[in-house]
Amino acid sequence: MPMADSNxxxxxxxxxxxxxxxxxxxxxxxxxxxxxxxxxxxxxxxxVVLPEEQVQTLLxxxxxxxxxxxxEVICQAAATAAETKLIVTHGTDTMVLTATRLAARALxxxxxxxxxxxxxxxxxxxxLFNLGLAFGAVQLLPTGVYIAMNGxxxxxxxVRKNCTQGVFETVAAPGAS
Amino acid sequence: MPMADSNxxxxxxxxxxxxxxxxxxxxxxxxxxxxxxxxxxxxxxxxVVLPEEQVQTLLxxxxxxxxxxxxEVICQAAATAAETKLIVTHGTDTMVLTATRLAARALxxxxxxxxxxxxxxxxxxxxLFNLGLAFGAVQLLPTGVYIAMNGxxxxxxxVRKNCTQGVFETVAAPGAS
Amino acid sequence: MPMADSNxxxxxxxxxxxxxxxxxxxxxxxxxxxxxxxxxxxxxxxxVVLPEEQVQTLLxxxxxxxxxxxxEVICQAAATAAETKLIVTHGTDTMVLTATRLAARALxxxxxxxxxxxxxxxxxxxxLFNLGLAFGAVQLLPTGVYIAMNGxxxxxxxVRKNCTQGVFETVAAPGAS
Amino acid sequence: MPMADSNxxxxxxxxxxxxxxxxxxxxxxxxxxxxxxxxxxxxxxxxVVLPEEQVQTLLxxxxxxxxxxxxEVICQAAATAAETKLIVTHGTDTMVLTATRLAARALxxxxxxxxxxxxxxxxxxxxLFNLGLAFGAVQLLPTGVYIAMNGxxxxxxxVRKNCTQGVFETVAAPGAS
Numbered sequence: 001m002p003m004a005d006s007n008x009x010x011x012x013x014x015x016x017x018x019x020x021x022x023x024x025x026x027x028x029x030x031x032x033x034x035x036x037x038x039x040x041x042x043x044x045x046x047x048v049v050l051p052e053e054q055v056q057t058l059l060x061x062x063x064x065x066x067x068x069x070x071x072e073v074i075c076q077a078a079a080t081a082a083e084t085k086l087i088v089t090h091g092t093d094t095m096v097l098t099a100t101r102l103a104a105r106a107l108x109x110x111x112x113x114x115x116x117x118x119x120x121x122x123x124x125x126x127x128l129f130n131l132g133l134a135f136g137a138v139q140l141l142p143t144g145v146y147i148a149m150n151g152x153x154x155x156x157x158x159v160r161k162n163c164t165q166g167v168f169e170t171v172a173a174p175g176a177s
Numbered sequence: 178m179p180m181a182d183s184n185x186x187x188x189x190x191x192x193x194x195x196x197x198x199x200x201x202x203x204x205x206x207x208x209x210x211x212x213x214x215x216x217x218x219x220x221x222x223x224x225v226v227l228p229e230e231q232v233q234t235l236l237x238x239x240x241x242x243x244x245x246x247x248x249e250v251i252c253q254a255a256a257t258a259a260e261t262k263l264i265v266t267h268g269t270d271t272m273v274l275t276a277t278r279l280a281a282r283a284l285x286x287x288x289x290x291x292x293x294x295x296x297x298x299x300x301x302x303x304x305l306f307n308l309g310l311a312f313g314a315v316q317l318l319p320t321g322v323y324i325a326m327n328g329x330x331x332x333x334x335x336v337r338k339n340c341t342q343g344v345f346e347t348v349a350a351p352g353a354s
Numbered sequence: 355m356p357m358a359d360s361n362x363x364x365x366x367x368x369x370x371x372x373x374x375x376x377x378x379x380x381x382x383x384x385x386x387x388x389x390x391x392x393x394x395x396x397x398x399x400x401x402v403v404l405p406e407e408q409v410q411t412l413l414x415x416x417x418x419x420x421x422x423x424x425x426e427v428i429c430q431a432a433a434t435a436a437e438t439k440l441i442v443t444h445g446t447d448t449m450v451l452t453a454t455r456l457a458a459r460a461l462x463x464x465x466x467x468x469x470x471x472x473x474x475x476x477x478x479x480x481x482l483f484n485l486g487l488a489f490g491a492v493q494l495l496p497t498g499v500y501i502a503m504n505g506x507x508x509x510x511x512x513v514r515k516n517c518t519q520g521v522f523e524t525v526a527a528p529g530a531s
Numbered sequence: 532m533p534m535a536d537s538n539x540x541x542x543x544x545x546x547x548x549x550x551x552x553x554x555x556x557x558x559x560x561x562x563x564x565x566x567x568x569x570x571x572x573x574x575x576x577x578x579v580v581l582p583e584e585q586v587q588t589l590l591x592x593x594x595x596x597x598x599x600x601x602x603e604v605i606c607q608a609a610a611t612a613a614e615t616k617l618i619v620t621h622g623t624d625t626m627v628l629t630a631t632r633l634a635a636r637a638l639x640x641x642x643x644x645x646x647x648x649x650x651x652x653x654x655x656x657x658x659l660f661n662l663g664l665a666f667g668a669v670q671l672l673p674t675g676v677y678i679a680m681n682g683x684x685x686x687x688x689x690v691r692k693n694c695t696q697g698v699f700e701t702v703a704a705p706g707a708s
Binding site (some may be wrong): 359505 | 540574578659668671679684686698701
């Protein structure tokens with residue numbers, strides 16, 4: 001049984017990779033792009049005290065633009081992190097693929113991937129809720145790789161993004177019968 | 178070990194009691210007060226699909242104004258709920274007291290109390306993050322009563338609100354030694 | 355001298371044509387697009403009482419996509435409006451061109467074009483301020499065509515958008531010497 | 532006839548006195564209070580370029596708490612300002628009284644009082660729109676004292692706050708017949 005341990009927050013590292021959650025509007029270009037991560041602002045708004053150095057920006061990319069090399073960077077950072085509870089902010093389109101790569105490493109860590117369907121910079125963003133969901137999940141889940149979206153927590157091998165409806169949903173895990 | 182079960186969301190009931198999270202600005206009075214709960218709007222923003230009838234407004238009160246009768250109403254609703262995973266939105270000032278009363282019932286349910294330091298109606302509210310945190314926690318924790326605030330999850334008997342700093346913090350549980 | 359006439363608001367018609375001010379985020383497409391105008395929501399937030407039928411959606415287009423036919427639609431609506439004070443919400447990229455076309459009609463009306471550099475749906479939008487600026491300007495200016503942006507009010511023939519800096523600025527009017 | 536002069540923005544001074552527009556939520560106290568003015572943030576969001584020294588904080592008070600001495604401070608600042616176009620941010624409850632005092636000075640300046648029914652710190656504030664309205668009005672109105680609220684511009688001697696409905700409305704000026 002998981003214990004609620006209010007100090008487990010100290011064991012959390014956030015790995016930032018970009019994705020919709022971190023997109024900003026560029027008024028000159030008239031389009032969405034990345035300037036810097038909003039995760040530190042989000043934590044401040046959430047009144048979460050986490051040492052700034054536990055938030056690590058690896059990449060700031062749309063997840064459709066992530067290369068194999070980028071995924072290697074993410075896996076490497078997860079492997080070498082001193083913390084055992086990792087939250088990876090990530091674009092939703094290829095979140096499951098990165099989760100699969102992370103799972104293949106079989107790290108003895110709890111890794112929760114999270115993102116948003118609407119950027120944090122929009123007044124109706126789901127980003128803040130999702131980050132809260134990931135904070136709850138990462139502190140309580142056993143070792144493994146998970147995706148936290150739409151108020152749900154999915155094991156990496158039984159989830160897909162339904163691109164028509166814009167929601168994550170359960171699929172039968174390959175090994176399930 | 179807790180299993181991540183993406184369908185456990187269906188086992189969630191939200192009991193609304195008021196508190197800062199639900200306060201609105203009344204332009205005529207020039208003060209903060211309650212009109213209706215914002216929890217349904219928050220879930221919509223968070224892109225969480227939960228049947229509307231699983232959100233139940235018991236009270237809309239500042240938690241300093243809660244009476245013994247009010248706490249009895251909350252405990253009664255928790256006891257009779259068909260769902261086994263309960264989120265109670267609540268003012269922060271007496272959240273620990275209500276948690277204590279709920280714990281005394283020893284229900285075979287997971288109950289997470291949550292609120293906000295800044296109302297959801299403010300652009301810099303922590304409410305949405307906290308609600309996400311509670312969603313993550315309630316789906317993964319074993320039977321018991323907990324408080325989810327400041328990115329942390331506290332067992333009911335080892336937490337207090339630090340009113341000077343406006344944060345929840347750990348205290349040694351009475352039974353700990 | 356202009357008189358401040360608090361009832362002149364009744365003489366205002368808003369012609370909506372789209373532009374950045376009205377763009378929304380489409381979570382499924384992952385891009386900015388138009389669903390419906392936000393102008394009615396903006397007026398409600400601004401606590402402005404204006405009959406809903408005085409807000410007229412002509413188009414919902416990026417101003418780079420406006421055709422000659424679209425500009426004819428705008429000019430026609432301006433000419434036939436019963437009101438003498440017109441606010442035209444418009445994308446910033448070709449706002450000056452549409453203003454030129456409107457000026458060529460030499461209508462005995464006061465026409466103020468306005469838009470935003472950041473969509474209203476973003477928490478840091480300039481749209482609400484700009485709409486307020488246009489409301490002030492349209493009630494006080496004599497007959498003519500104007501652009502209201504960046505807190506300034508420009509006659510149509512002495513303004514350009516500085517696309518590098520994303521601000522509107524004065525240029526000498528052709529007839530000035 | 533007023534000329535639209537896009538450079539008249541340089542002639543604007545903002546005198547900050549507090550009021551609802553500038554109230555913030557204090558999480559520790561659980562109530563609305565003043566910390567610092569939001570006017571500079573509002574101008575930045577509005578993409579208005581105005582030298583910071585043209586924004587002058589005189590007071591940060593609920594307008595019900597303003598004393599005769601406070602109103603003297605406001606009148607004095609208006610009289611001595613180098614600029615001829617003054618925007619005074621002010622609580623709504625006694626805005627008309629301060630306008631009356633300012634009018635008694637018969638300064639050869641254009642003075643527009645403005646405030647908000649909902650603080651800027653709330654996501655549904657009317658403050659940004661109102662400030663835009665005041666910017667439009669102050670640049671175009673002749674010498675005199677005015678109130679800009681609810682999308683309307685009122686001469687100081689023909690306006691009252693309807694406290695039941697929370698809107699400003701026209702009353703017959705004393706001298707009118």
